[in-house]
Structure formats: structure tokens, C-alpha cells
Amino acid sequence: MEIIHHHNLAMKTEEEKLPPLIQAIAAREIAGFDNANNLHLHDLKISILDANEEQKQVSISMPSSPIEVHVGSSTLYPMSDSAAKFHSQPIPNNNKLKYQRFDSFKTWSGKLERQISNLRGKPCEIHENDDIENLPLDRFFDALEGPELDTLRASEEIILPENEKWPFLLRFPISTFGICLGVSSQAIMWKALATSDSTKFLHVTPEINLALWLVAAALVAAVSAVYSLKVIFYFEAVRREYFHPVRVNFFFAPLVAVVFLAIGAPPPVAGKLHSAAWYALMAPILCLEVKIYGQWMSGGQRRLSKVANPSNHLAVVGNFAGAVLGAAMGLKEGPVFFFAVGLAHYVVLFVTLYQRLPTNETLPKELHPVFFLFVAAPSTAAVAWTEIRDSFDHGSRIAYFIALFLYFSLAVRVNFFRGFRFSLAWWAYTFPMTGAAVATMKYADAVPGAGTRLLAVTLCGVATVAVAALLVATVVHACVLKDLFPNDMAIAISGKRPKMTRKWRHRYRRRSSSSSSTTDSDYCQGN
Known part of the structure; x- marks a missing residue:
């Protein structure tokens, strides 16, 4: 009987030993552990059933802030009937x-x-x-969807936290320069209003042009400074925007904005511009065109039939704007060269976009304003050819009438441009409207009459109201609502292809079917 009794005691002692990952520390081994007055201890009682089904309670003291304790020489103690207290380990700071x-x-x-x-x-x-340096081009098409390639597919994951607001510079896109295009084009329009023969009856003072030009110059400088900080601190994000098949077109925007500033400069400033400034501005535009137009023509994933988008007009408008500035400076061959290059690629781009978007998808409602970019190129071309020929001849009239028809064909589709939230894409309304208004003033000078004057004044008024309203809306969304710059998913895609599991395949099909039905309904409403 004694042997059996000792055997039961030995088994009970082994069962009461703690697991190897837990150390039992008596309260007396730690000075001031159980009687700290400045700590709020949270006692947890854990009920334990031993082999004889007798319930025991263990009290664990949890201090609100961990205290560093060295227990290297402590030994294991068996669990006794008295309450044993354990010291919590420090939690790492993450x-x-x-x-x-x-x-x-x-x-x-x-x-x-x-x-x-x-x-x-x-x-x-x-x-x-x-x-993340070796991101292949195919990943942009595999991971993103939509005509602008800015929507993450349902089966994809990003390398940045999706449910967290990113740093401001990462959310500051190159497309912000669209604001500079709209404001600087207003300086051109008000300069034409003050100097055009068809609008002399309005008695517009040159001070308005000066004020708008100063505001536009300050805005271009501010946006350029912020994006320069992005280049300095987050160069990988800028590099991804540059290699994005659609975003690369917006790298023309800062250069075109500076060209607009030179065109809209007040007469005292414009008279002091040297012809070397024109070469300095058009050299980077030419380098970008060699890259972009070469990719359109050479084929591959960046061929025009694959990446064609209304934003591609930015790559064409730069040619015509440069021709306007060069002809105003008295240059001959350079403006004609850029006009010819822009005209050739505009014809190809116009046919590609007018026939069908290459992605076979209808533009979402948030991007409907970019359709007004169709008006920008022909209206700027009409002004450019007028400056080159020093007359509004048949070539200028052909380009102007194309722009005027596209303008009114889009303006009458009211349902096509309402019912969606504000975004930077709305600025696509502005400088095409302004370009059409400037071309109309040139036409009114060549064909004087009450009708042409009324048309010129009307288009100028619409463009001014649009820019003023968008400026107010931009300030409200940027400073008050703070939703102007959401997380840019297009630059955070992963270089690895996801595994298409059954869950993701079902989610992708459901999302694709819902998006297709939504775009179809929006298209029907627009028609």
C-alpha cells in the first residue's frame, strides 16, 4: 500500500509541473513586484482541475506597463495550494x-x-x-483594369497597406498638373480678349491677364515643387508612374503648362522672351515624343492599339502649343516641324479612339470629362496654323470646325457628364474649353459679325465659369473634405502573379459581371 501511495504522489507531482515555456516565480523573489503602489495590476483567475478533479485557482498579476526583470537564476517550483504569481514579459514596440x-x-x-x-x-x-525594381510591363495589364489602368483587380494584392492612408507625396499624382493647364490657359484666353479685334467692345483691361498669369505661374511653381519632393523622397513611385502605360502621357503636362505660360505672358514679358527659351522648352517634349511615338509604332504591349486613351491627346497638344509659341516668336522651320509631327499622330490617335477604346470597356463615369480632350488638339492646331500662316485660312478653318463640332457634340450630352463624384479628372474640362474659345476669337477676327462675336463671348464665359467652379471645388475637396488625393493603387501593385484560387476566381467573375452591367447601364443613360 505504501508503494502505491508513493507512486500516486510521484505522478501527482509530475502532473503539477508547469510546461517548459512557463516559469514559476515566487512573489518574494522579486522586490516590489506584488506591492507596487504606482501600478494598476489586473488579476486573472484561471481555474485548473487536477487529477483528483479538485479545482484550484492561479492568480496572474498583469501590470499596466511591463517591468524589466532578470530571472536567469530562478528555479521551477511545483504548483501549490497557495496562489502563485507570474510576471508578464515585455511586449515589443511595433x-x-x-x-x-x-x-x-x-x-x-x-x-x-x-x-x-x-x-x-x-x-x-x-x-x-x-x-520592386524589376516590375515587368505585363504586370500593369495583369494587375490593373479599366481604360485608365488605375483599378486593382479583385485577385490582386498591393505591396502597401490598403486600409491605411498613405503619405501625401505617395498620393500626389502627376495628373495634378492638369490644374496648371486649366489656369494657365485662362491667361492665354484673357490676353486674347484684351488684344483681339473682335472683342474690343468688351474693353477688357490687360491687368486681368497679368493677374491670371501670376496666379498660374505661382500654381505651376507650387505643384512642381511638391512633385519635385516626390521625386526626391519617393523616386520609385515616380518611376512607376513613368513606366505606367497611361500615366506616362501626363509627363507632358508640366512642359505644356510652361509653354502655356509663355504664350499667355503679358506683352511686356512676352517681348523679352528669347528664342532660346523655345528650344529649351521643346527639347524635352521632343525627347518624350520620340519615346512615346516610337512605342506606339514599334508594337509590343505599349502599341497604340493597346494603350490608346483620351489622355494620349496630351502627347499631341504639346506639338501644337509649341508651334503657336514658336510662330509668335518669329521662328519658321521649328513650328512647322512640330505642327507636322503633331498632325500625323493626331490623325492616327483620333481614328483609334473614335472607332473604339482598345480595352473594349466603356469609360467609367468618373473619367467622362476626359472626353473633352478630343477638343483640345484640333482647336490648338487651328490657332497654331493661324500663327504660322499669319491668317485664318482654309487649314485653320478645317481644324476649327472639327473642334467646334466635337465641342457641341459633347456639350449636348448633359447626362453623360453628371452623377459622379469630383476628382482631378474634372480638370480635363478646362483647357480644351479655353482652347476652343481662343480659336473662336481667331475665327471671329477673320469672319467679323454679330454671330461670331456672340459665339466667342459665350465660349469664353463658359470656360471662365468652369475654371472658377473647379478651383473652388478643388480647394474644398483638398483642404476641407481632404479626399482629393486617395491612395494611388496603380503604383503599388506587386511584381508577383497571384494564385487564382477558387475564392478569388469567384470574386473576380462576380466583380467583372457587376462592372460590365454597370457600365452598360451608364452607357445607355448617356445615350
């Missing part, structure tokens, strides 16, 4: 992880930082998200 999520897009935290760490003899750990 606040820095929140800011390290965007390190892969920072300029100085990528490959250069790893090289510096290796030179110092401290190899830097390479994370999965750090290897």
Missing part, C-alpha cells in the same frame, strides 16, 4: 513598423542603403517588398 511599410518606395532606403550597410560590415536584411 510603432516603427507602421512607418517602415513605405520604405521600399523611398529614394534612400532601397539598393543604395543596402550597399552602404554592406560597406560598413552590417549586412542589411532584404525584405520581400524591397525588390
Whole structure:
């Protein structure tokens, strides 16, 4: 009987031993642990049933802030009937992880930082998200959808936190320069109103042109400064925008905005512009055109039939705007060269876009304003040919009438341009409207009459109201509502192809069917 009794006691002792990951520490081993007055301890009682089904309670004291304790020499104690107290381990601080999520897009935290760490003899750990330099072009088409390639597919994941607001510079897109195009084009229009023969009866003072030109110059400088900071601190995001098959067109916008400023400069300033300024402005535009037009023609994933979009007109408008500026400076061959290049590619682009969008998808409602970019190229071409020929001849009339027809064919479709939330795409309304108004003033000078004057004044008034309303709306959404710059999913796609599981396949089909039905209904309403 004694042997059996000792055997039961030994088994009970082994059952009462704690697991190897838990250390039992008596309260007396830690000075001030159980009697700290400045700590709020949270006692947890855990009911434990032993082999004899007798309920025991263990009290675990949880301090509100962990205290560093060294228990290297402590030994294990068996669980007794008296309450034993355990000291909680320190919890690591993960606040820095929140800011390290965007390190892969920072300029100085990528490959250069790893090289510096290796030179110092401290190899830097390479994370999965750090290897983002070799993103193939096919990934933009595989991971994104929509005519603008800015919507993440249902089966895709991004390398940045989706449910968290990103830093402002990462959310500041190149398309923000569209605001500069709208305001600077207003300076051109009010300069024409003050100097045109057909609008002299309005008695417009040149001070309005000067004020608008100063505002436009300040706006171009401010947006350029902010985007320059993005280039400095988040160069990977800028690089992804540049290699994006649609976003690359917006890299013409800052250059075209500066050309607009030169065209709309007040007469005292415009008279001092040297012809070298024209060459300095058109050289980067020509370099971009060699790249973009070459890709359109050479084929591959960046061929025009694959990436054609209304925003491609920005790559054409630069030619005609440069021709206007060069002809106003007295240059001969350069303006004709850029006019010819722009005209050839505009014809191809117009046919491609007018026939059907290459993605076989109807533009979502939020992007309907970009259809007004159809008006920008022919209206600017009409003004350019007028400056080159120094008369509003048949060539100018053909381009102007095309622009006028497209303008009114879009303006009468009221349902096509309402019912969607405000975004930067709305600025696509502005400088095409202004360009049509300036071309109409040129036409009114060549064909004087009450009808042409009334048309010129009407288009100028519509363009001015549109720009003023959009400026107010932009300030409200940027400063009050703070929803003007959402997270830019197009620059955060992953370089790895996702595995199409049954769950994702079902979600993708459901999303595709719903989006197609929505776009079909919107198209019917627009018609």
C-alpha cells in the first residue's frame, strides 16, 4: 500500500509541473513586484482541475506597463495550494513598423542603403517588398483594369497597406498638373480678349491677364515643387508612374503648362522672351515624343492599339502649343516641324479612339470629362496654323470646325457628364474649353459679325465659369473634405502573379459581371 501511495504522489507531482515555456516565480523573489503602489495590476483567475478533479485557482498579476526583470537564476517550483504569481514579459514596440511599410518606395532606403550597410560590415536584411525594381510591363495589364489602368483587380494584392492612408507625396499624382493647364490657359484666353479685334467692345483691361498669369505661374511653381519632393523622397513611385502605360502621357503636362505660360505672358514679358527659351522648352517634349511615338509604332504591349486613351491627346497638344509659341516668336522651320509631327499622330490617335477604346470597356463615369480632350488638339492646331500662316485660312478653318463640332457634340450630352463624384479628372474640362474659345476669337477676327462675336463671348464665359467652379471645388475637396488625393493603387501593385484560387476566381467573375452591367447601364443613360 505504501508503494502505491508513493507512486500516486510521484505522478501527482509530475502532473503539477508547469510546461517548459512557463516559469514559476515566487512573489518574494522579486522586490516590489506584488506591492507596487504606482501600478494598476489586473488579476486573472484561471481555474485548473487536477487529477483528483479538485479545482484550484492561479492568480496572474498583469501590470499596466511591463517591468524589466532578470530571472536567469530562478528555479521551477511545483504548483501549490497557495496562489502563485507570474510576471508578464515585455511586449515589443511595433510603432516603427507602421512607418517602415513605405520604405521600399523611398529614394534612400532601397539598393543604395543596402550597399552602404554592406560597406560598413552590417549586412542589411532584404525584405520581400524591397525588390520592386524589376516590375515587368505585363504586370500593369495583369494587375490593373479599366481604360485608365488605375483599378486593382479583385485577385490582386498591393505591396502597401490598403486600409491605411498613405503619405501625401505617395498620393500626389502627376495628373495634378492638369490644374496648371486649366489656369494657365485662362491667361492665354484673357490676353486674347484684351488684344483681339473682335472683342474690343468688351474693353477688357490687360491687368486681368497679368493677374491670371501670376496666379498660374505661382500654381505651376507650387505643384512642381511638391512633385519635385516626390521625386526626391519617393523616386520609385515616380518611376512607376513613368513606366505606367497611361500615366506616362501626363509627363507632358508640366512642359505644356510652361509653354502655356509663355504664350499667355503679358506683352511686356512676352517681348523679352528669347528664342532660346523655345528650344529649351521643346527639347524635352521632343525627347518624350520620340519615346512615346516610337512605342506606339514599334508594337509590343505599349502599341497604340493597346494603350490608346483620351489622355494620349496630351502627347499631341504639346506639338501644337509649341508651334503657336514658336510662330509668335518669329521662328519658321521649328513650328512647322512640330505642327507636322503633331498632325500625323493626331490623325492616327483620333481614328483609334473614335472607332473604339482598345480595352473594349466603356469609360467609367468618373473619367467622362476626359472626353473633352478630343477638343483640345484640333482647336490648338487651328490657332497654331493661324500663327504660322499669319491668317485664318482654309487649314485653320478645317481644324476649327472639327473642334467646334466635337465641342457641341459633347456639350449636348448633359447626362453623360453628371452623377459622379469630383476628382482631378474634372480638370480635363478646362483647357480644351479655353482652347476652343481662343480659336473662336481667331475665327471671329477673320469672319467679323454679330454671330461670331456672340459665339466667342459665350465660349469664353463658359470656360471662365468652369475654371472658377473647379478651383473652388478643388480647394474644398483638398483642404476641407481632404479626399482629393486617395491612395494611388496603380503604383503599388506587386511584381508577383497571384494564385487564382477558387475564392478569388469567384470574386473576380462576380466583380467583372457587376462592372460590365454597370457600365452598360451608364452607357445607355448617356445615350
